[in-house]
Amino acid sequence: MSEIREVIIKTDKLATDKYQVNMGPQHPSTHGVLRLLVTLEGEKVLNVQPHSGYIHSGIEKMCEAISYPQIIHLTDRMDYLSAHMNNEAVALCVENALQVEVPDRVKYIRTIMDELARLASHQLWWCVFGMDLGALTTFFYGLRDREHILDIFEETCGARMTVSYSTPGGLMFDIHPNFQKRVKDFIKYFRTKLPEYDKLLSGNVILRERTEGIGHLSYKDAIDFGVTGPSGRASGFSCDVRKHNPYSAYPFVKFNEILDHRCDTLARYEVRILEMYESLNIIEQLIDNIPEGDYAVKMKGVLKLPEGEFYQRVETARGEFGVFIVSDGKKNPYRVKFRSPGFSNLFALNNMTKGHKIADLVAIMSTLDLIIPDIDR
Amino acid sequence: MDIYNFTTLTHNIHTGLAQSFAPWLATTIEWVIVGVAYLLFVALFGLFLVYAERKVCAAFQQRLGPMRVGKWGLLQTIADFIKLLMKELIMPRKADWFLYNLAPFIVIIASFLAIAALPFAPGLQSMDFDIGVFYLTAVSSVGVIGILLAGWSSNNKYSLIGAMRSGAQILSYELSVSLSLLTMVVFAGTMQFSAIVEGQRDAWFIFSGHIPAIIAFVVFLIAGTAETNRGPFDLAEAESELVAGFHTEYSGIKFAMFFLAEYINLFIISAVAATVFLGGWMPLHFGNLESFNHVMDFIPPVIWFFGKVLFVIFVIMWFKWTFPRLRVDQILTLEWKYLLPINLVNILLMALVVLTKFHF
Amino acid sequence: MKSFIEYIVSIFKGVWTLLVGMKVTAKYFFTPWNNVTQQYPENRDTLVMFDRFRGEVIMPHTENNEHLCTGCGICELNCPNGSIEIISKSIITPEGKKKRIIDQHIYHLGMCTLCNLCVKACPTGAIVMGQKFEHAVWDRALLTKVLNQPGSKIAEGVKE
Numbered sequence: 001m002s003e004i005r006e007v008i009i010k011t012d013k014l015a016t017d018k019y020q021v022n023m024g025p026q027h028p029s030t031h032g033v034l035r036l037l038v039t040l041e042g043e044k045v046l047n048v049q050p051h052s053g054y055i056h057s058g059i060e061k062m063c064e065a066i067s068y069p070q071i072i073h074l075t076d077r078m079d080y081l082s083a084h085m086n087n088e089a090v091a092l093c094v095e096n097a098l099q100v101e102v103p104d105r106v107k108y109i110r111t112i113m114d115e116l117a118r119l120a121s122h123q124l125w126w127c128v129f130g131m132d133l134g135a136l137t138t139f140f141y142g143l144r145d146r147e148h149i150l151d152i153f154e155e156t157c158g159a160r161m162t163v164s165y166s167t168p169g170g171l172m173f174d175i176h177p178n179f180q181k182r183v184k185d186f187i188k189y190f191r192t193k194l195p196e197y198d199k200l201l202s203g204n205v206i207l208r209e210r211t212e213g214i215g216h217l218s219y220k221d222a223i224d225f226g227v228t229g230p231s232g233r234a235s236g237f238s239c240d241v242r243k244h245n246p247y248s249a250y251p252f253v254k255f256n257e258i259l260d261h262r263c264d265t266l267a268r269y270e271v272r273i274l275e276m277y278e279s280l281n282i283i284e285q286l287i288d289n290i291p292e293g294d295y296a297v298k299m300k301g302v303l304k305l306p307e308g309e310f311y312q313r314v315e316t317a318r319g320e321f322g323v324f325i326v327s328d329g330k331k332n333p334y335r336v337k338f339r340s341p342g343f344s345n346l347f348a349l350n351n352m353t354k355g356h357k358i359a360d361l362v363a364i365m366s367t368l369d370l371i372i373p374d375i376d377r
Numbered sequence: 378m379d380i381y382n383f384t385t386l387t388h389n390i391h392t393g394l395a396q397s398f399a400p401w402l403a404t405t406i407e408w409v410i411v412g413v414a415y416l417l418f419v420a421l422f423g424l425f426l427v428y429a430e431r432k433v434c435a436a437f438q439q440r441l442g443p444m445r446v447g448k449w450g451l452l453q454t455i456a457d458f459i460k461l462l463m464k465e466l467i468m469p470r471k472a473d474w475f476l477y478n479l480a481p482f483i484v485i486i487a488s489f490l491a492i493a494a495l496p497f498a499p500g501l502q503s504m505d506f507d508i509g510v511f512y513l514t515a516v517s518s519v520g521v522i523g524i525l526l527a528g529w530s531s532n533n534k535y536s537l538i539g540a541m542r543s544g545a546q547i548l549s550y551e552l553s554v555s556l557s558l559l560t561m562v563v564f565a566g567t568m569q570f571s572a573i574v575e576g577q578r579d580a581w582f583i584f585s586g587h588i589p590a591i592i593a594f595v596v597f598l599i600a601g602t603a604e605t606n607r608g609p610f611d612l613a614e615a616e617s618e619l620v621a622g623f624h625t626e627y628s629g630i631k632f633a634m635f636f637l638a639e640y641i642n643l644f645i646i647s648a649v650a651a652t653v654f655l656g657g658w659m660p661l662h663f664g665n666l667e668s669f670n671h672v673m674d675f676i677p678p679v680i681w682f683f684g685k686v687l688f689v690i691f692v693i694m695w696f697k698w699t700f701p702r703l704r705v706d707q708i709l710t711l712e713w714k715y716l717l718p719i720n721l722v723n724i725l726l727m728a729l730v731v732l733t734k735f736h737f
Numbered sequence: 738m739k740s741f742i743e744y745i746v747s748i749f750k751g752v753w754t755l756l757v758g759m760k761v762t763a764k765y766f767f768t769p770w771n772n773v774t775q776q777y778p779e780n781r782d783t784l785v786m787f788d789r790f791r792g793e794v795i796m797p798h799t800e801n802n803e804h805l806c807t808g809c810g811i812c813e814l815n816c817p818n819g820s821i822e823i824i825s826k827s828i829i830t831p832e833g834k835k836k837r838i839i840d841q842h843i844y845h846l847g848m849c850t851l852c853n854l855c856v857k858a859c860p861t862g863a864i865v866m867g868q869k870f871e872h873a874v875w876d877r878a879l880l881t882k883v884l885n886q887p888g889s890k891i892a893e894g895v896k897e
Binding site for chain 1: 434437438439440534535538542609611612615616617618619620698699700701702703704705706707
Binding site: 066069070072073074077137144147151154155156157158159162164172173176196199200201203204205206208301 | 750751752754755757758760761762773786787789790791815817850851852853854857858866
């Protein structure tokens with residue numbers, strides 16, 4: 001004690017020091033099990049070092065042992081909120097490799113499902129973002145609306161999250177007879193609820209104060225770190241795969257790529273809110289025009305890809321998701337690599353949080369919309 | 378209405394005790410009775426508030442809330458309390474033993490001290506100081522020492538950050554609470570709670586004091602919410618940032634004490650708001666409407682008091698379940714750049730109103 | 738002076754946005770009949786799962802204790818997790834031919850990811866997805882099931 005007193009007397013001020021805090025793997029705001037080693041000075045964040053790998057499940061390695069149709073069900077479990085897009089990425093990659101052209105019906109249904117999944121993901125992101133900022137009510141409003149989408153999934157795909165709906169060559173089932181009616185009802189319902197999101201959270205002065213000018217990610221940094229998806233587009237990085245490299249039914253629909261040049265947390269927030277409106281538009285354009293036809297192409301019992309390397313990218317709710325398959329001509333791949341958006345987005349975190357407060361770290365992390373199994377796949 | 382006046386009842390008990398026992402014994406018995414009564418009230422009302430919070434929050438979120446234990450989950454909080462009682466008390470190995478165990482008691486004692494000055498009904502008040510308002514603001518801020526001790530002694534960085542936030546926050550907002558109360562003291566001309574309530578016989582201060590009183594009420598609500606570490610100001614325990622803030626390392630009954638203290642503080646802030654602005658136990662009176670005033674008098678003052686308290690509690694809960702949390706620097710900005718200047722101007726305004734007799 | 742007016746306006750604007758948010762929550766507070774909570778164990782009787790819901794793999798049997806499984810093992814091949822094991826046996830048909838039929842269709846529910854590949858691949862439609870979703874048991878061994886009922890036999894006319 002006397003030493004401390006001497007220090008205080010000598011330096012005429014309280015001795016301060018940096019300290020490190022382990023945020024996670026068990027921490028309420030890391031949405032699962034992400035570990036961040038945070039260096040703090042008082043409330044100020046000096047350095048954030050993400051440690052990934054706590055729930056690494058070895059999905060890429062597992063893919064080498066199983067056949068192509070079987071890979072689909074593993075991709076459900078990576079980014080579980082974008083399960084449809086992940087399934088579709090693998091399916092498209094295999095179809096391209098085999099040079100199979102799927103019917104238009106499949107393309108339309110896949111696109112509608114993608115957008116529904118994007119909506120569900122953004123809804124969940126919205127409610128969790130509110131919760132991270134301390135507005136606990138948003139959590140239940142978001143989940144309430146997401147429930148409608150999950151019901152649609154459950155009726156048509158048979159599962160709520162791990163859907164495994166797209167398969168190489170088409171779809172697992174045809175759409176349910178109720179599908180179109182349910183989707184239309186949902187759009188009508190959700191168009192009344194989205195303005196409420198704005199009233200409750202977007203317009204709120206506390207949210208604006210908490211997010212404006214916080215977590216600046218410049219255009220250059222976004223490209224350097226490979227930050228894609230809504231987070232990248234909020235930095236003005238035009239990276240929408242749906243626009244630049246359209247797949248499925250995206251060439252047939254008109255939609256805007258939401259871009260924002262403010263680069264801060266509020267921009268990332270608003271890009272996602274506006275994307276929800278765009279998703280509703282896309283679904284509205286497609287839902288009445290699903291062409292008749294088969295829901296799948298007849299594929300061989302055992303799929304063997306030709307020797308070579310194949311890559312397919314799609315836009316998930318979090319950004320660009322890529323599937324890279326190296327085939328040696330056998331029925332299972334030689335090597336599979338997934339380019340997951342969460343992994344690249346996470347490592348921009350340190351750059352964005354420097355000098356901000358702990359509360360901002362939580363808000364910024366939340367706007368990156370991290371899904372941990374997507375990072376530790 | 379005299380039948381609702383507790384003064385004669387308490388007086389009779391006092392004289393009865395004084396006649397049958399020695400004076401020191403009679404005083405001791407009175408102390409014990411009052412202590413037990415407050416303890417029971419706090420425990421039961423705390424449990425009720427926890428239940429009410431869960432139900433109110435559920436209704437805001439389109440849920441049902443607890444429904445399993447008892448009818449509509451009425452016994453849920455009692456079950457939770459029993460669970461907390463039976464839980465193991467875990468202490469971090471390198472925690473400061475004495476301070477760690479002392480902290481929950483300081484917090485809860487501060488709450489008990491503050492509750493003693495509140496008038497529940499005519500005559501139902503244990504200490505009727507002539508400096509009641511001053512006493513209440515003084516003792517209610519003792520609780521922050523307990524929070525600081527808890528955060529410091531837990532030997533946990535999250536707890537420490539939470540405690541430091543809480544310290545900065547409560548010390549700042551104490552100013553706004555006191556100033557907005559001071560505004561009303563200027564208007565009422567007294568610091569005695571019973572006299573303040575008595576002064577609202579014709580009209581509650583929020584009506585008779587019009588603009589400055591309403592501003593003071595709003596400021597008091599905001600600052601009071603911050604004082605209780607609730608709602609958008611729950612930085613000290615900020616679940617998504619600091620896990621559980623200053624009480625991260627507490628378990629079992631010690632945690633329950635912090636939890637209970639939070640709800641008692643909520644009650645105290647609401648009760649003060651109800652007493653100073655909304656007329657305490659005084660029924661709603663309108664100047665000349667004799668018959669209306671008479672009907673209102675039939676509702677017992679205790680019901681008036683608790684009705685107003687529950688209304689204010691509901692509003693504070695409404696804040697909590699709607700707004701996002703503020704950041705630590707914004708909390709201080711709000712206090713020093715907005716509430717404090719508003720308060721100072723407001724107190725001047727109130728002085729003018731009193732001087733020019735521009736009130737009802 | 739201008740900044741002072743801005744300061745005052747910012748206060749009112751801020752308070753207004755807060756009130757707008759409070760209106761939204763109040764709307765739901767005062768319309769409790771819109772609540773979305775389901776009282777789950779109590780509503781079991783009315784809780785109907787969608788017909789495509791994937792709860793578990795089952796093998797439907799007719800009243801005569803007949804199923805459609807030939808024991809070909811395609812489901813076993815298609816399963817990504819090895820949660821299906823086919824044990825077949827040889828019998829001698831009344832015509833005197835040797836034939837392999839199913840002895841036990843073993844299904845490990847604990848390993849199953851409910852991907853639907855086995856059901857999709859089954860050439861005779863012998864296995865389907867059941868809607869039961871309450872799978873909690875006290876012992877892990879209970880999650881290993883034999884899908885074909887004891888004494889059951891393959892229905893007439895199923896193509897090999």
